[in-house]
Amino acid sequence: MLYFIGMGLYDEKDISIRGLETIQNCSHVFLETYTSRLMGTSRERLSGFFGKEVRTMNREDVESKPDFMLKLAKNNDVAFLVCGDPMISTTHADLRIRAQKMNIPTSLIHGASISSAVCGISGLQNYRFGKSCSVPFPEKGWFPTAPLDTINSNRKLDLHTLVFLDIKKEIYMTINQAIEIIERMAEKTGSISPNLFVGIARAGSFSPKVIAGNAEKLKSTDFGEPLHILVVPGSLHHIEKEYLERFAGLC
Numbered sequence: 330m331l332y333f334i335g336m337g338l339y340d341e342k343d344i345s346i347r348g349l350e351t352i353q354n355c356s357h358v359f360l361e362t363y364t365s366r367l368m369g370t371s372r373e374r375l376s377g378f379f380g381k382e383v384r385t386m387n388r389e390d391v392e393s394k395p396d397f398m399l400k401l402a403k404n405n406d407v408a409f410l411v412c413g414d415p416m417i418s419t420t421h422a423d424l425r426i427r428a429q430k431m432n433i434p435t436s437l438i439h440g441a442s443i444s445s446a447v448c449g450i451s452g453l454q455n456y457r458f459g460k461s462c463s464v465p466f467p468e469k470g471w472f473p474t475a476p477l478d479t480i481n482s483n484r485k486l487d488l489h490t491l492v493f494l495d496i497k498k499e500i501y502m503t504i505n506q507a508i509e510i511i512e513r514m515a516e517k518t519g520s521i522s523p524n525l526f527v528g529i530a531r532a533g534s535f536s537p538k539v540i541a542g543n544a545e546k547l548k549s550t551d552f553g554e555p556l557h558i559l560v561v562p563g564s565l566h567h568i569e570k571e572y573l574e575r576f577a578g579l580c
Contacts, residue, residue: 331402331428333415335440336360338533340369341378348438352379356405359398363388364420365412365443366496368556369534375410383410392420395427402433414442443558446532447491450539451560452572453527459488464507464559465495477514480523480561492559501555504528505548508559512544527560527577528552541577 332351337343344352352358358381360372367375376383386398401407409424415437416422428435448455462479476492483490492511494502508526515522522544530538530552540550565573573579 330406331399331425331433331435332406332408332438333421333425333435334408334410334438335414335442336367336410336412337441338367338413338443338446339531340367340534341375343367343441343533345438345440348440349379351406351438352381352408352410354406355381355408357398357401358383358408358410360385360410361391361412361421362386363391363496364418366501366556367412368531368554388420391424395424399428399431399433402428403431411440414440414444417442417444441533443532444491447529447558447560450529450532450537450576451527451541452569452576453489453560453562454566454569457487457489457563457566458491459483459486461491461493463493463495464502464510466497466500466502467510467513472513472517474514474518477511477518477520480511481520484523484561484563487563489563490561492561494557494559496556502557503555504530504552504557504559505550507557508544508548511561523561525562527562527573528557529560530554530557532556532558539577541573541579 334348360383362385372383372385411421425435460479462476464476480490494507512522524543526547527541528547538552540547
């Protein structure tokens with residue numbers, strides 16, 4: 330059996346009791362480390378907490394070389410741990426399909442997701458979010474503007490946009506960097522950059538930071554340690570507006 334287990338948002342204590350008990354009963358435990366990170370813990374702490382060796386898997390391991398783990402799951406209970414909730418990433422869905430093709434039974438154990446946590450921490454209503462997007466670090470000769478297309482499409486429909494920020498090995502994009510990149514996208518495409526943002530840092534921790542305001546306000550804010558995530562809101566319902574005023578410093 331291959332168990333896809335959501336780890337929640339921040340550290341080892343976010344996992345559900347069902348997830349914890351399942352891991353403790355598994356013969357092998359793997360942690361996917363490229364779609365997101367549990368910034369409040371480490372692989373060593375996880376191993377100690379679970380009483381099991383936790384082996385990490387990067388993007389290549391999951392997308393191109395998962396056969397070792399899948400073969401183990403043919404005759405053993407194997408836990409595949411992901412930050413947040415399982416199946417949010419396409420690569421996790423692909424992995425489950427591969428397992429099914431190999432006649433390996435699978436099971437999902439859910440965890441807290443940033444997609445829902447953002448609504449609670451910002452007060453933005455979940456049914457008003459459109460398609461999400463990711464802002465990547467630009468590279469030489471490569472500066473995609475598709476994320477701004479998604480943001481603008483949602484704004485035309487008066488929807489909020491959840492914007493995931495890039496992770497490259499141990500380099501984590503900040504809210505400040507993401508807004509600067511979005512402004513450069515607008516300049517490159519001749520469109521108007523958004524005038525309202527909500528920045529969220531360390532969701533799920535005891536010290537999250539949530540700030541709402543215009544680009545200049547957020548670019549000048551020190552959001553502290555990662556992980557960071559960004560929201561570009563549509564128009565605000567009066568409850569959303571008051572929530573951001575009281576809990577995110579919106580003026």
